[in-house]
Amino acid sequence: MPRQLHSTVTDDGTIVLSIEEVDIPEPREDQVVIRVEAAPINPSDLGPMFGPADLRTVQQSGDGTDRTITAEIPERFRSMVQARVGVPVPIGNEGAGTVVAAGSSDAAQALLGKTVATLGGAMYAEMRLAPADQCLVLPDGVSAAEGASCFVNPLTTLGMVETMRLEGHTALVHTAAASNLGQMLVKLCLSDGVPLVNIVRRQEHVDLLRSLGATHVCNSSDDDFRERLTEAVAETDATIGFDATGGGTLASDILSAMEVVQNRKEGGGGRYGSTRHKQVYIYGGLDRSKTELDRSYGMAWAVGGWLLPYFLDRVGPERAQQLRERVAAEITTTFASSYTATVSLEEALSAEAVSVYGRQATGEKYLVDPTR
Numbered sequence: 001m002p003r004q005l006h007s008t009v010t011d012d013g014t015i016v017l018s019i020e021e022v023d024i025p026e027p028r029e030d031q032v033v034i035r036v037e038a039a040p041i042n043p044s045d046l047g048p049m050f051g052p053a054d055l056r057t058v059q060q061s062g063d064g065t066d067r068t069i070t071a072e073i074p075e076r077f078r079s080m081v082q083a084r085v086g087v088p089v090p091i092g093n094e095g096a097g098t099v100v101a102a103g104s105s106d107a108a109q110a111l112l113g114k115t116v117a118t119l120g121g122a123m124y125a126e127m128r129l130a131p132a133d134q135c136l137v138l139p140d141g142v143s144a145a146e147g148a149s150c151f152v153n154p155l156t157t158l159g160m161v162e163t164m165r166l167e168g169h170t171a172l173v174h175t176a177a178a179s180n181l182g183q184m185l186v187k188l189c190l191s192d193g194v195p196l197v198n199i200v201r202r203q204e205h206v207d208l209l210r211s212l213g214a215t216h217v218c219n220s221s222d223d224d225f226r227e228r229l230t231e232a233v234a235e236t237d238a239t240i241g242f243d244a245t246g247g248g249t250l251a252s253d254i255l256s257a258m259e260v261v262q263n264r265k266e267g268g269g270g271r272y273g274s275t276r277h278k279q280v281y282i283y284g285g286l287d288r289s290k291t292e293l294d295r296s297y298g299m300a301w302a303v304g305g306w307l308l309p310y311f312l313d314r315v316g317p318e319r320a321q322q323l324r325e326r327v328a329a330e331i332t333t334t335f336a337s338s339y340t341a342t343v344s345l346e347e348a349l350s351a352e353a354v355s356v357y358g359r360q361a362t363g364e365k366y367l368v369d370p371t372r
Ligand SMILES: NC(=O)c1ccc[n+]([C@@H]2O[C@H](COP(=O)([O-])OP(=O)(O)OC[C@H]3O[C@@H](n4cnc5c(N)ncnc54)[C@H](OP(=O)(O)O)[C@@H]3O)[C@@H](O)[C@H]2O)c1
Pocket: 042, 043, 044, 152, 153, 156, 176, 177, 178, 179, 180, 181, 182, 201, 202, 244, 245, 283, 284, 285, 286, 287, 288, 306, 307, 308, 309, 359, 360, 361, 362, 363, 364, 365
């Protein structure tokens, strides 16, 4: 039986990652079976994989199909995962592979033998049953590894730019901007002529984004970060930001910079601050500390959450399909991803591998190839 990677919370507050054999039923009329050949480990996978467990407590045991990884969930977070106790959760949000069986419908049959990408969980698996209409056929010559990250990060960058336009903004600010997603956003904004302010926390990432052609890159570790951010916001007139960190003062710093700029433009002195609406969406949780808002930006502002599936619901299936097609057409250029290592299901469950991909550091993304 095909093998699949599962994450289970035990009643003593441990998270256990294991490889389980699962039955894959015959595809129904409108379904296909994909032999998964590549699936990325993204920050959005680490949530279901490890929950709020402390990765410093990771332990590996067993070998081959019996290999497991365990990590302890601190007492104060255990209530968050109560509903998951004893329930194995298959993981891996997206990936790509070859269609090896198909139901009787024309749409399913048309996919037989094709390399496709899909989204929807349970991709760290040798085989994955998927609805035919949720498979994206990769262009000729594009491998499963090249197409594995077709959905989560590329569609999120497109979603950011589209949200910016839908909400009446013309330029945007992005944090943790040297991420895989951030590098795509730099390329997308360059090609679509959207002014972008990038925030990173290391000089080497300033250099990296500049080498991709980014104009505005601010380093949050610089002493004059807030001044430089304000200058960049002034030059772009950005009034919307997407923050992947979520914790600390970064969202607040962005709103403050926007407020200074908008106040200047309005001649200052408004009793309730500038009248221009300023928005920051928190779309990731890289920094687990509390979000600190000092509210020094008048009253025309908002901080909210942003999630790709909600955005896709907002724009509707037709627009979502157009965006997917753009991703497929530009998967080796604008939306290309790179990986530090390709690992088997077992290798993904090694303490050493977890210590690398669990850091969520720039350029340290892993790709799982369950056929290895
Ligand atoms: N809401 C959604 O629908 C959605 C969809 C897709 C992705 N996302 C989010 O997008 C973000 C990027 O994903 P990715 O796959 O592109 O990530 P990635 O390639 O793994 O890169 C992660 C980046 O985050 C930075 N980082 C890590 N911890 C940080 C911290 N505490 N403070 C500041 N920066 C930090 C790293 O920089 P250093 O090297 O300096 O550590 C690195 O550049 C993630 O937060 C993910 O959850 C959200």
